[in-house]
Amino acid sequence: MKVLIADDHAVVRRGLKETINESFPKTTFGEVETAQEAIESVRRQDWDVVILDISMPGKSGLDILDDLKRLRPKVPVLFLSMHPEEQYAKRALKAGAAGYLTKESVPEELKTAVKRVLGGGRYVSATLAEKLAYDLTRGTDAPVHELLSDREFQVLRMVASGKTIKQIAGEISLSVKTVSTYRSRILEKTGLKTTAELIRYALQSQLVD
Numbered sequence: 001m002k003v004l005i006a007d008d009h010a011v012v013r014r015g016l017k018e019t020i021n022e023s024f025p026k027t028t029f030g031e032v033e034t035a036q037e038a039i040e041s042v043r044r045q046d047w048d049v050v051i052l053d054i055s056m057p058g059k060s061g062l063d064i065l066d067d068l069k070r071l072r073p074k075v076p077v078l079f080l081s082m083h084p085e086e087q088y089a090k091r092a093l094k095a096g097a098a099g100y101l102t103k104e105s106v107p108e109e110l111k112t113a114v115k116r117v118l119g120g121g122r123y124v125s126a127t128l129a130e131k132l133a134y135d136l137t138r139g140t141d142a143p144v145h146e147l148l149s150d151r152e153f154q155v156l157r158m159v160a161s162g163k164t165i166k167q168i169a170g171e172i173s174l175s176v177k178t179v180s181t182y183r184s185r186i187l188e189k190t191g192l193k194t195t196a197e198l199i200r201y202a203l204q205s206q207l208v209d
Contacts, residue, residue: 001024001026001027001028001048001049001118002027002028002029002030002045002046002047002048002049003020003024003027003028003029003030003047003048003049003050003051003114004029004030004031004032004038004041004042004045004047004049004050004051005017005029005030005031005032005051006031006032006033006034006035006037006038006041006050006051006052006053006056006061007033007051007053007056007080008033008034008053008056008057012053012080012103013031016051016080016110017029019107019110019111020110020111020114022107022111023111023114023115024114030045030047033056033057034056034057034058034059035056035057035058035059035060035061035063035064036058036059036064038050038052038061038064038068039064039067039068039071042068042071042072042075043071046072046075047072047075048075048076048118049075049076049077049078049114049117049118050068050075050076050077050078051078051080052064052065052068052077052078052079052080053079053080053081054079054080054081054082054083054088054092055081055082055083058171059171059172060154060157061079061081062079062088062091062092062095062150062153062154063154063172065077065092065095065096065097066095066096066150069096076098076099076117076118076120077096077097077098078097078098078099078100078101078113078114078117078123079092079097079099079100079101080101080102080103081100081101081102081103082102082103083102083206083207088100089124089128090146091146091150091153093122093124095150098116098117098121098122098123099113099116099117099122099123099124100123100124100125100128101113101123101125102125105125109125143205144189144190144191145190145201145202145205145207147189147190148186148189148190151182152182152185152186152189154172155168155172155179155182155183155186156186156198156202156207157202157207157208158171158172159183159186159195159198159199159202160198160199160201160202160203160207160208161208162199165179165180165183183195186198
């Protein structure tokens, strides 16, 4: 089995490798520290599983999921995040991720998740599965950021991390005018008035580090 681990912390990568090796002792690992390196590695080589951290330098794991799926439509991507699963898991799964784990997950949960996605299934924790079921019965009472498109959500996170409209435009290869339009849509959909309010909302909702 070949597993690519994309995480900017060496200690996390080492722990993941040790845990996976306990169930899959003949695993070959690849390691990258940034989203761009993950894209290049997936472009060069076919992996059985990609374990992707959401928060990395530059683009996030969520930002590049579409790129990875275009390059290797069949490779399962398992997200690992320090963020509470209710903040990102639904969006990640909707975007095509095979599973979602928090970094607080116990090792046995990681082993179960890898086995599940290798078999073509999806993995969410029992807690998240219960919450998803509850949300279905509750109706539309959801956080306002869930109303945003993936691109709007990406721009929200980048604005909230302190980047200027010009910086965001350069990073995601869009015009300044287009990014400004996305910002306006975000304000309209969330009912917020200023960039400062957007930043405050994103921090309170744990959408950025």
